[in-house]
Structure formats: C-alpha cells, structure tokens
Amino acid sequence: NVTTAYCNPKSGWEAKVVEFFKDRLKEKDAHTWVPSLNDVPLHYLKPNSLVKFRCLIQDMFDPEFFMGAYETVDPSTNVLRCGRYKDVTECGVDFNSRNTVTAERQTFYCVPIPGENPWVKEISSSSRVVPSTSYAPTRQKRSYEEDDMDDMDTQPQKQREPHSASQGHTEQHGNGDCKRQETEAPSSQTASASHLDLNFPLPGEKGPSCLVKVYEDWDSFKLNDTLEVFGILSVSPALSALADEKDASSSILDPTESMETAEEQRVHSPPASLVPRLHMLYARPLPHNNPLLPSATLEDNSAFLSSTLSEMASVRAELLTYLTHVLLGDALAAEYLILHLISNVYARRDVLPLGKFAMNLSGCPAAALYTQRFYQIIQQLVPSSFYLGMSLQNMNQMRLVPKKDYVANRLVSGALQLARNTFLFLDETHLEQGQLDTTGVRNVTALGNLISWQKVDYDFNYHQMEFPCNINVLIASEGRSLLPSDCQIHLQSQVSPPNMEEYLSNIQLHPQTSSQLNKFRIYLSVARQLDYSISDEMTKSVEDDFVDMRKDDPQSVSAEDLHRMLVVARLLSLSLGQTSLTRDSWLRAKHIDMLRRSRMEQHQCVNGNEP
C-alpha cells in the first residue's frame, strides 16, 4: 500500500522526498489512493498522513522562518531533528545549539474551489479508490491510537506519554466539533462562522479551508490559482491550544506576544480542527476542475483527445438541440450560448484580454423564475458557477471585491474572487428602480471592469491592486443590460405567452440521461482547452473580407466588430472540434453575427431604445 509508506514523516531528505512523491504519484492512479480533504471529513483522516486537497489560493500570508533543523535540550536524545513538514517541535529545543538551521516557508490560505457544482463533488468523491488504512470511518478511536504508535517510531523516548491523556481529550473534543459541523452542515456553519469566519469567497459555501505551508518555489504560485495539493496533514492540538491560552498568559513581561491582535491570532492560527495545516510536498496546478476529464493534460493524453474530437460535432448538435429547448426554441441564442460557455481568456496583449466573450442575453421572460431555472440547467453543465441576482439590495450589500483587512491582516474575500473559468451568471431581471449607494456603485464598476478587462481591483485600503481573472460572465436581462458586454443577443421566444408557464415547468425535467449529461460536460471542458491557430491564407481572406465590408458601408463594420467576429470564429471552430480556422467557419461566424445584429436592429426599432 503506497499510502502507508508515505505516512512516516521522516522518509527522506528534502529534494529527494519531493522527487519520491512526485514519482510515486505519477504512477497510474496513484493519486486516487490518496484521501482527499475535499470529500473525507477531517476526523476520519489520520494526522501526519498524506492527503490531497483541491483548492484555490485565497490569501497569501507572510513568509515565516522556522527551525529547519534543531537539537533538543535533553542530551540523551540529542540528535538533529528536522522541522520541515511540521508545525510543532518535539521535546525541548536547544535554542543555543549551533546546529540550528533557520529556513523559510510560505503560508497560503486555501479554500475549496468556490462555486464548485454538486456534480463535480459527487463524481470526484466517488471516483476515489476507497480502501486505505488512513480512511477508517468505523474505527475512529483506533485510528488515533495508531497515530500514537507512529509517533513512537519517530520518538525514541516517549516524552509525550504523560501528556497523552490530555491530548487525547483535546483531540476528541476537536473531533466532536468537526462531526457536528459535518452532519448538520447549514445550521452549524452559521454558528461557527460567527466565531471563525472561514473567508469563503461565495456565501453559503462549505468545506474545509486549509493553511498550506509551501517549502519551495512559492513565487511560482499566484493568488486565485487552483491547485491540487499533496501534502502532510497536521492537526496538532497544540496549535489550537495556542490560541486559547494566549489571553491568559499575555502580560507586561511578554509584550511581543500581545502585539498581534486577537483578530490576527484568530485568522493566522485558527484551531487546527477547523482549519487543518497541510505541509505541501507537491502541487499540481489544475487547468480545469472537471473530474470527468483525465487528470493528465490533453496533449499527454492523445487517445482521449482524438476520441472526443471525433465525437465533438455530434455532441454539439445534441447540446444545441437541448439548449434550444431550454432557450424557448431560439436556436441562434443557443448557438451563442455554446460559444459563450467555451470561451476562455487565452492570452493578454498588454491590457487587452483576448478571447473573452461576455454575453448579454436580453429579452428573458420575467415570468416563473425563468432565469433561475436556466441557471440550474447551466449548473449541471459547468464545473463551477455562481448565480448573482442583481437586485438593488444585493448590489448595495454584497461584498464583490476582496478587501484587505489590516487589523486581522488578511484578505477578506469577495464574490468576485473566483477561480478561472468560473461561470458567473448575473441576473438583471431582479433589478428594480432605486438608488445605488457607494458600495453599490463600486460593485457595479467592479462588474464592469471584470467584463471589459477581465480584472478585479482588490481593495488594499491605501491603494488598489489589480488581479487578472478569467471568468465567463453571462448577463440575463429584460432589456439591454446596464453593464457592458461583448455581444448582446435578444432572446426570441418561440413559445406563445399563454403556454409559457407550462413550457417552463417542462424544462425543469432533465431530458437527458446522465451519460448524455456527462458527454456535454466533457465536451464543454475539452472545447475550452483546445489549441487554435489560423493559417496565412485565412488571415489574408479575413483581411479581404473586412476591406470589402468596409468598402460597401464604412459605418457598418468597425474595428470592434472585427474583434468580435474573430472571437466568434475562433469559438465556432473550437465548438466543432476544429483547431484551425476554415473558410466555412469564418463565413458561418459572419453569418450568425449578421443574424444577431439584424435581430438587434429589429428589436431596437420595436423598442425605440437608444443603442
């Protein structure tokens, strides 16, 4: 069993350790044997064992110096000990030893990927290979004892014996907490949030957050990166004891200790039972979080790629039919919706994000909560998504932009702190007349910036800092949206108003089998990741086309239109599984863009709306 071999925390030396783990995890399916913090409750996991965690870097704390190696005071056990991958030292430390090595590590505060849809969680937890010693739900008490046994291996002398009773008690206590949280999730979540805000970007999120300790190369990680972290779990009760005893012990004699505010304490060293520590051995950046796709990158998995590519056109047709049905029989809107769902910022030229395709679906019927139902369907298709009802109250009260809290010294998350390729659904049909206050204006500006530049300006109080993002924004509105968008399409319902209610209630049923649903999911994720190129001849013909169009009527096509048409052409090709632009796709892109525009003009005439 691979995992047990990993459990001994002293299996090797730094680089070698990391190498070893990397190699072992590369082995076929090895990573599925590692229990995941995402789906195994914390109290079922054995401390100091290898676990994995699928997460988003929500905040980066200051780097910390720790004892990379130290000697103990007691001369009988005087051996050099290693402080890596641990939070607490063993025995008394000899501070004056000349062998002490000070090393540096970085702490990231990680949360589960925000807005991850239930189906992703379900599938990824069921795909795990269950048997594993560290996962022993029936013998919870026993697992702790085992842990003790392990400890003995590493500690020749059982100094901790006298303490073990009390420690056991704390551990139990911690477990109890966890369990309660796990079982009666929604209610206890709010209760625990009051004393410890786990700082999830989106409201109503669950799951463990984690302090990930990074030992090397931490500059390569960026805020909001999604990772799968493999590391050693540390839930030492001593860490929580720290927080409790702090207040009692602080005195004038130790002013350094009282420097940190209570808030800061709470944030930076929360009880380990709630926020476990994870000492990172190795992290895999996640290009996507769709569990249906093989974990290796697409290039490495040509068999999978070619089989999906060959199916793409047919799956697309099926999906189109389904979405047409959902969008009240509007095939053009469905076509655009597919393009939107596979859009992706693939590059940035100075400030300009390329490939973004924010869509405004106007003309949504206000009746029967159509937008919500529509969102639920999308939720079934994309791995992570978030529904933001743009009601006045929401806009005025929600925290969209993350803000630095200097008292607690952390980045307080906001709803726009999302992982890449999250689907953000803005429901403007809820907007009513009224006044936006300062927060509201700021929130609307933030949404506008997000759509036009794909960036969010985080508020650092004294200054702002810009973080690029990659979020698919769809705005559902009745008229034209007040937010900018790359393309607006007006929904033309094929359903007559009297039948609307009935039609809508029928949509709710999922007409497909789950295998079909999975096909759609795979299709959308793969299409988004495909490479794309354009040949020289096509470049030439696109140029010619543009010049011709301008010749006829310079007002009709602007540079901006060309920008959009290029994106549409790209997405259209990708949606068909073609990795380079063909004449047909270009013409088709032109055609559907024309259809869309003529529809908008029509609609404008009817409506008399200003552009």
Added chain:
Amino acid sequence: MSSPTSTPGRKRGRDGNPATREFCSTIPKMFLPNEVDMSSPLMYGTPSSRVEGTPRSSVRGTPARQRPDLGSVRKAPQVDLHSEPPSADGAVASEPNAGQRLVIWGTDVNVGTCKEKFQRFLQRFIDPTATEDENAGLDLNEPLYMQKLEEISVVGDPVLNVNCLQVQSFDAELYRQLICYPQEVIPTFDMAVNELFFERFPDSILEYQIQVRPYNALKTRNMRSLNPEDIDQLITISGMVIRTSQLIPEMQEAFFQCQVCAYSTRVEVDRGRIAEPAVCRHCNNTHSLALVHNRSAFSDKQMIKIQESPEDMPAGQTPHTTIVYAHNDLVDKVQPGDRINITGIYRAVPMRVSPIQSNVKSVYKTHIDAIHFRKTDEKRLHGLDEDAEQKLFTEDRVQTLKELAAKPDVYERLSSALAPSIYEHEDIKKGILLQLFGGTRKDFSQTGRGNFRAEVNILLCGDPGTSKSQLLQYVFNLVPRGQYTSGKGSSAVGLTAYVMKDPETRQLVLQTGALVLSDNGICCIDEFDKMSDSTRSVLHEVMEQQTLSIAKAGIICQLNARTAVLAAANPVESQWNPKKTTIENIQLPHTLLSRFDLIFLMLDPQDEAYDRRLAHHLVSLYYQSEEQIEEEFLDMAVLRDYIAYARTYINPRLSEEASQALIEAYVDMRKIGSGRGMVSAYPRQLESLIRLAEAHAKVRFSEKVETIDVEEAKRLHREALKQSATDPRTGFVDISILTTGMSATARKRKEEVAQALKKLIQAKGKTPAMKYQQLLDDLRGQSETAITKELFDEALRSLADEDYLTVTGKTVRLLA
C-alpha cells in the same frame, strides 16, 4: 562601579555561549569579567552608570540613554547570551603589545580599531557628490559630520544620522562590519562620537549622549527579498505603514525592594523576562523582594506594521507585511499611509506554544528594530524626490538601457512598444511617450514665477470605439504612480482631496484624491467630457500651477499635484463632426483646452489601405503565439525601467542652437497668423514646445536639448494642431480656436454682421425703437450670406456693448 547584580549575567554570557555565529576571533581567550576595565567607556548604558550618573573618562556627566533599538540583544535566539550590552562583556580593548587581535565575542569587530576608524571617518569625510540643497547651510568642503556635530552642540538634539553609503565609500571594511554586526558596532560608534564630541565641545550640555543612527544601508531591499541570512543584520527596506499600535511601555529594568529590610535592587529585563531575585542579599530572607512598578525603568515602544509598496510586488501576489518596533523617540514618528524607508536590525524570535509546555512552535516571529525612519513622501511634498524615487538599477540593466538609448531609432522603437495592441496612431503614441518622460523641472521661484510645469498634458478626442480607453488603461498600467478615473464617476472631491474624520482618532484628516495621488505620475481621466463643470474647474489650477489649494473645515493648505493629465473625450454628437471645430465638437471650455500641450483626434480614417492594415494587425493580434509577440516588441518591463531611469537621471538643458531653433519656431508660428490678422501662437505654445523638446532629449538619454529634439517637438506640435485647431471654414490652423474658443474668421464675420446691422439701423433714420423680428428679417433680406439667429444675437450684443442700442424683450431701442 561594577554592580553586583550584573555579574551573574555576565558569567552566563561566557559559559553558555553558544556562538551560532562564526567565531572569528583569532584568540578566543576571554577576560574574566572582573578583569575588564569597568571604567572603560565600553560600559555602555549599564544601569549603574545611568542611576549614579558617574562621570566617565571622556563623557562628562551626560547620561547615556539605553538603546532598546539595539539593546534588546537578548531577544535574538542564536545570539550569545550577553547579559550586558555586547560591547561591555566580551569586548576587550586591543592590546597592542600582545600583538593579538581581540575582538568582540562572535564577531570580527575590534572595538579600538573600529572606534578609531569611525572617528577618522567623522573627522575626514567630505562628500564628493554632495549637492547644495541636500545639506543646506553646510560647507561642502569641510568634513560633513564635524559640521553636523557642531549643529548638535547648538541645537542640542543628540542624534547623529550617518549615511551608510558614505561610510562605505570611506571605508568598506567598516561598512561591512556595520552591516553584519550592527548591535556591536553601533554602540562603538556612539562611543566614538561622544568622545569626539565632548572633546570638541566640552561645555555643551545634552539631554543624553549622542546616538548614532545609520541609514541607507546599501541594500535597500524590498521586503520580499528578506531571508534568514539577514537576521541580526542591518537592513534598509522600503514600505508603507499600514498600522501603528498604541504606545507600549516596555520595562527595561525592574526595581525590587525587600519587604523586610527595604534593601533595593535592580534587575534588567532579559528577553522579556525578569529574573526575580529569590534571596535578599542584605538580610538573606527568601522571597522577600517585591517589584515596585513606579521605580522601575520603562522605555517607549510602538509596533508598526509596514507593507510592501505596490510597485515592488510581482503581479498576482499579495503584498507582504513586516512588523517593526520603534523605540523611544522614534515612537509616533510615522502614521499609517506613510511611505517610509526603514533602517533597522532584522530579528527573529522563537514562538512558544504556551508558557508551560516545552514544545515550541517551530516558527520564528520576525520583526525589525527600527533605528532610523526616512519618510519618502515627505520629500515629495517639498520638492524633488531624488533618492526616494530612485529605483535601484543593476549594472546590467543600466547597460541594456544605455545600449537601447544609443540606437538611432530608439524613439520609434519605444513609441511602437507602447500599447502594441492598439493599431497605428503613431503620433499619438509618440505624444504619450513624451508625456511619460516629461520635461525638465525648472524652478523660477526666485524670480517670482514659481515652478514651471514640466509635465505634458494630452487630450485625446475622437469617435467612440477608437480604443482611447484602452490607451489610457495601458498608460495607467505602465506608470508606477498612475491613477485612472472616469469623468462620469469622479467628483471634484474625489479628484482633489477631502477632509474626513478619522474613525479611530476622531481627528480631521486630509484624504487625497486621484490628482494628488498621481503626483509625479500620470492621471488618466476617461470620459473627460462627461465631467461636471465644477469638477473640471479644479483641473485649472492643477494643470498649470501643478498645485491644489484646499480650504475646508479649517484645513487650509496647498498640495503638490505635479501630475501629467491624459484625458480622453468623446464628441458631443456621438460622431465627430468634421465641419465643426474641436471646441464645438467636445464642448469643453477653451480655458481648459489651452492647458493641454497636445490635443489629438483619434478618428476612423475610413480608407481601404488603412482598413487592410488594421485587419491584418487585428488578426495577427489574435493568432500570434506568445513567443512571436515577445520577439516583436520591447518588454513592458524594459520600457518601464527605461522611463524610470530617464526620469530620475536625465535632466536635459537647452543648448544654444536649440534655443535659437525654438525662438525661430515660435516666431514662425506667430508669423503664420499675423499675415491674416490672427494670432496663431501664444507663450503657452512656446512652453509646450520646450517641454516636448526636453522630453525628446530624455528619450535619447541626452543631457542636452539639441536641434533634432526641437524639430521633433515642432513636428509633433504641428501634427496635433493640424488635427485639432484647423478652422473647418478656412482650412487653416488657427490656435485661437483653442485659446479663445472661436476662430479668427468667425470673429471677423461677427464683426462684419455687426457693422452691417449698424448701417441698416442708421439707414432707417430716426426710429428710437424697432421690432426685433423685423430687424432680423430686414438684415437677412439685405445680406447676401445666410444670417443665423445666433449670429444676429451676437451682433446685437456687440452693438449693445458699444452702447449704441439696448435690447429689451422683443424691442430694440437706440441709445443716445
């Protein structure tokens, strides 16, 4: 004089000395404590000396003051457990006759040599690169620090700030020791200074002995580069204060009194702990000593949190913070929001899980003991920010930049590197490039004109969707101190400054707005036309005088706002009307427009060749791979460094030929107009030309403005004028469109109509009153050109101004 209480501590220092540091002494033999000459000036700040005020050999009567900034020696984990300030215990005076080099325990510092060297530095150092304004009132040819000592004797402020760079240039070895062993070397410096000082000014009375505060340690590092090797070394880092704590009284020395016999004793606080004496030495009772709080000695302490400056941060990461402790008089020197350079000693302290348990969290807490603060924005308020702004460029970088500058086409290269995703508009990019470099700062305050504006202001106007906003965004991202606002969303207050009550202190504080924040940077204002008039009016002062005056809630002040403005405006009628003038198109007051050096039109040119190039550009933009992109254009980082370097180090001055060329250019510009009875240039245009020429010289890294610079400035200025100040009626360039809001032909026409009207009225004979409408009809009938109602009204008004007639309602009455 040796106090008995200190002896055990000193012993511990010897026995248990772990010396994690390298032991550099050539002879590790240590003197026994009682062998150390206790009257040596090395007895730095010991309790006995302070209490009894025992005069020392050289330093008469002036008490030494503890330096908790260095003195908390005992906090360092791996530092030797000196119970005394380090110089006192392990240090041994050099013994020349023994021929052995004795050094402070754990270091390679020999106190005698070190002291001597520093005294030599103080006595001899003359700064070769000193400039007048930096050391106002000091004679540059005399030793700098001796003058400073003199100043101390006069002012009585016993602090000597020492620039480490100067130490380095004087004696590199001394500098190295200072950096590596600050807590040993700085007390030695103190000693040296005090000896020297009291030798020279034996009669001066100071509050306490002079303290040396080094600053500007060579590696002005950013916070990110701090690593375990820097522990216990002298470092200088820059950052922004984000939080300060309340004042914390820190016990330095505890006072114990025996409850039985009233015998008193003092115990120094060691690493935050007091070793409470268990037995009274006098009456031998156990546990009879009690702490007397108000006779214990405390020092002030304050925790300050600083955060990395946003400029130092790599993209996609959050800023780091560091804790700084300020001691004694450094407390309350800085406020949240200040940008400061801190020089101090980097410390690491182990954290205990709990006081009872022996297990330790294997993490250290780090902080900096501040020795010296230097506010960087304070200088910004007063004038040029020389070294505060100075980004440190590595040799290599400077070399690459210079190589780049030497290329003949550097100007074109840079301008094409600017916002490569935006197609063409070469001249606009060139204009913005010059704006990024800016002119040379000149100070004419002696002659009463104050500062000349060095910043170039640019207005872009044109059709919507011509990527104006994108250009603004790019500039905003490029410059370190840029602000981006939208005209629609900003108020006058948001642009300038506002007074608000601080929720914590309940004091009124001034919050600065975008214009002040972008001091020395660029303020990008989008949708300039959508700005309300009152908001725009605050720009008047900023754009010419470069200051902002505020008189609000009892706060009256003038802030610097030396910002270049890059604004973008849309035409009033969604599309640019080529038949109208710029003013008419964007409806901005001409008073504001004349403050822009360059006004560009960004129009959709609508011709085939252009379309083709545009299409090609866009398609390749979308489908070029990353590598190709990088090859083709200069890196944004290089561009940024290039600009920063030029802005800090290059200050071009006009050469003789260049000034001639400028004069000619100006005279030419005036001539164009004078032929047609128009004024086509004002002194403001000349100033613009000078600025542009200087900026162009900066692009070339040239210290001299030459004719080619003037040529380019002329060309660019002409281009901009051609675009924006062409009178649509005549096709001539007419600067008065921008300066007065009306073209000269229009003014002439108005004059003519007024004269015609006057003639008409005179021809009517003696009619005191006329109908307005009828007069208009008559005039229309008479004139061969169309007369609009506006034109007629204006004519009436000008006649009314002559006191010829008056208009009341619908009747026109003649006067006189």
